[in-house]
Amino acid sequence: MNTITTQSTTKQSAVPAVGRVLLAAIFIFSGIGKALAPEGTIGYIESVGLPFPTLALVAAVAIELGGGVMLALGIKTRLVAAALAAFSVVTALVFHNTLGDQNQLIHFMKNIAMAGGLLQVVAFGAGAYSVDALGMRKLGAQAA
Secondary structure, eight states: OOOOHHHHHHOOSSSSHHHHHHHHHHHHHHOOOOOOOHHHHHHHHTTTTTTHHHHHHHHHHHHIIIIHHHHHHSSSSSHHHHHHHHHHHHHHHHHHHOOTTTHHHHHHHHHHHHHHHHHHHHOSSSSSHHHHHHHHHHHHHHOO
């Protein structure tokens, strides 16, 4: 199969949509968990010495839940994936930096791996099955 055929097939594949949904799931689940049980998250934020823990909780819920839903649907995908990648690295460094603790090391590496997957979305975009692609098809139809 030549490169042009492979690229065309990949652009029409459902794989990017499945990947986006799988990446988004952890953010959506985590955002809902924080929203439903804010006390634990506020306590955790306080335990690492960050100021304004309630504000940090609201920001985390907005980023995780809002960003997760936008990523899953493919809305402003590259920008959202970049923001979630940065969020993942920052939270790894701030909250999971006790690398001598096996559990913290696993969480640290998970966040770094998620950032890597999100950077792939930044590089290659949302794919065919996304709100972004739908908008591009509408623009193409209007231009024709």
